Amino acid sequence: MRMLPPIDEMYDALLRRDDAYEGLFYFCVRTTGIFCRPTCSARKPKRKNVIFVPNVEEAFARGYRPCKVCRPLESAGQIPAWAAPLFELAESVNGKRIVDQDIRNAGIEPTRARRFFKQRYGMTFHAFCRAERLGKAMAGIQNGTSIEGAVLDGGYQSASGFREAFARLFGTPPAKSRELECLRTEILESPLGPMLAVAGDGGLCLLEFLDRRAIESQCAVLQRLFNAGVAPGEHRYLIQIQEELSEYFAGSRTEFDVPLDLRGTPFQLKVWKKLLKIPHGKTTSYARLAQQTGNPQARRAVGRANGQNRLAILVPCHRVVRSDGNLCGYGGGLWRKQWLIDHERQHC
Ligand SMILES: [Zn+2]
Known part of the structure; x- marks a missing residue:
């Protein structure tokens, strides 16, 4: 196991954004679930909320996600040169599904790419791209951005690309679902990664990690069981679960009060x-x-x-x-x- 410098020294280095410490440690922020490089320009966390780790693998293993500001995954030596085209590919495809041929065209053997993502992030390359994209686009819609704006922020080339991704999850495109009586959905942040929550007046009906492979089939089952549309938006139970989850992750809640709408055999x-x-x-x-x-x-x-x-x-x-x-x-x-x-x- 690699040794870390003394904690005082590391905390001081992150306050000063000292680039001499680049690659020596990363820091995780308990309150946001994000991990950063020592030189990150984002607001500095309180010392009691910081956990220092020697590498990105450990940050992932502890359930933290890479910061969008300092991009710790791209720091020198962390991504091997051969794998760099994969991240460029993920950025460039704009919501289109990446097939093996795309990976081959980038000069990489698909099985090698798969093994790399599985080992490094514990998820498939597709799941990684999907979670990132949809999360961004949904967050945009909830913050009042137009669908077109959310589409751009989420890296989708066109509104139809986003509608397709949404339809794969929920069956009903957003434009239509706004007019229906429907369930409401929101992306919640958690220290273990973003979660998708869906609620109706009967209670919460879905809470699942966004990168989970089965999430699309879960959503399809949900629509069939509830016979309703699903659209991003506010709901009192979504607000309630966000609060209760924060308390749970902070260690101050051991039971949940939000009503659950369980349906099944x-x-x-x-x-x-x-x-x-x-x-x-x-x-x-x-x-x-x-x-x-x-x-x-x-x-x-x-x-x-x-x-x-x-x-x-x-x-x-x-x-x-x-x-x-x-x-x-x-x-x-x-x-x-x-x-x-x-x-x-x-x-x-
Ligand atoms: Zn950062």
């Missing part, structure tokens, strides 16, 4: 309600959960229902591990599951 509902009974800071096993549903043979079906949960963190499917204590799977990525379990054990 009777078996799914049974499993999800059992999940809701697992206390904060505790874990249980698939086998025990199967027993509680009255059918010890149903371990697999329980695992499946667990994976179909649409309310990450709130319906705590991350509290289910294998009988031997092995973490097993998690839709949002194992590193998030580990993070949530550790966090809850620390604050209960």
